[in-house]
Amino acid sequence: MPNIDVNGATLAYDEAGVGSPVVLLHAGIADRRMWRGQLAALAARHRVVALDLRGYGESDLPSTPFAHHDDVVGLLDALGIERAALVGCSFGGSVAIDTALAHPDRVTALALFGTAVSGYEWSAETSDLWDSLVGDVPAEDLDAMAAAEVRFWVVGPGREPADVDPDLVAFAQQMDRRALAAEAALGDVITGELDPPAVGRLGELRMPVLVQVGAADVPDIGRLAAKITAEAPAATRLPDVPDAGHLLPLEHPDRVNEALLDFLA
Template identity: 75%
Template sequence: MTKKLDINGTTLAYDESGSGSPVLLLHAGIADRRMWHGVLPALADRHRVIALDLRGYGDSALPPDPFAHHDDVVAALDALGIAQAALVGCSFGGAVAVDTALAYPDRVSALALFGAAVSGHEWSEETEELWERLVGEVDPEDLAASAAGEVRFWVVGPHRRPEDVDPALVTFAEELDRRALAAEQALSAVDVAELDPPAIDRLGELRLPVLVTAGAADVPDIVRLADRIAAEVPGAVRLPDVPDAAHLLPLERPEPVATALRDFLG
């Protein structure tokens, strides 16, 4: 059953399970909290696990007022009575997790990053060329076509063919992404504050346990970002890339993700 938090002038949706040390799961920009459905129950025997829909995504509302996602994360922790939590992020959710740890270092006990983006990172020409080769031009008003293109790029990935990937995963990912694209269209009309300065040149400021990995079939920029996070964050743990998995790693391969988290979080 979906739960709701009233914070910062909006309503955020979340799922919660288990008890113990708190863990907050932050979804990719092409998805919502449902991408964690295979990971959440695997952690709930020893952790209080919350999967949150960021503002505008999934079942969370989007009022027109200016906001910052990292402020919402901390307000959600406040509303849940959590002084400090481990943040687990995939893709855009990873960027929000890192921003939160930099903006509110006393509120974050650990970071686990799966195919994470980082605020301030600029995509390489290689990524743009891969998009042109794999997807090409898509009408942004056609959410179904846009979702199909993004899933081909991110969820199938540049190193696999669509027929190599579970059709049920592709179908569910396209449904998640259609909803996320509608959220992004709405978010484009709202003033969303970014971390200033952004995280990409501040990774060395992180002073907490950090776990980082990616799917071996993800786009090269994401794998390189994982390498950069591991190189620049003192003491970060870089796990090997997960075979036969792309950008929605926790959705596609929940078992190794859950195992890594259980080992890392203790």
């Protein structure tokens, strides 16, 4: 596991391959391990870097103010990478979009799986779905909250827990338990946000953009995919993946790898 100093923080990452650079940015309920099915496949053609965002996984969290999108560019600088394609899932997709808007000269392409978008207001339907699927969960009970978030996001409202590989569920809960602790710590640090946020600026994304979601994901994720596809000038939306929730790259690595290799070529 390499570590590298980026903007005063020590960030953990994995790297493999040679060729055009690709940076993988994980979901907020995960860490860089969610890309375990992509690293080797993409490394056959690309220099691939899977990053633990500051505070997540094995990356540390100094008390100094920071912005995730600036850390991504700091990583590129530290690794001697001039420009890279960014691949993001969920929150990692939001960070990828913010990076492309804040530093457009550093990003060659965006591939977004089940992405969030900064500044987006989640619908009342999402809140109602949470209530119906998991109910009231004590925020301080990280084990219960991890189980609830995995039920909501990874299994998704379109499936039952028994429909999903139990090893995948267990691994997702392990990652999310760690991510919840990270988010609690991040709440004590000043985190810079893109201003204005990305939700009103998708038309500024001039690079190629690939968008895909799992068919069992929450409806707002599909709405965001449609919004990006409609507003980003060079965006393409692939068909939704059947029997897939929010962590699409982890659940269907072969499907995602095929899409990525074709897109990045």
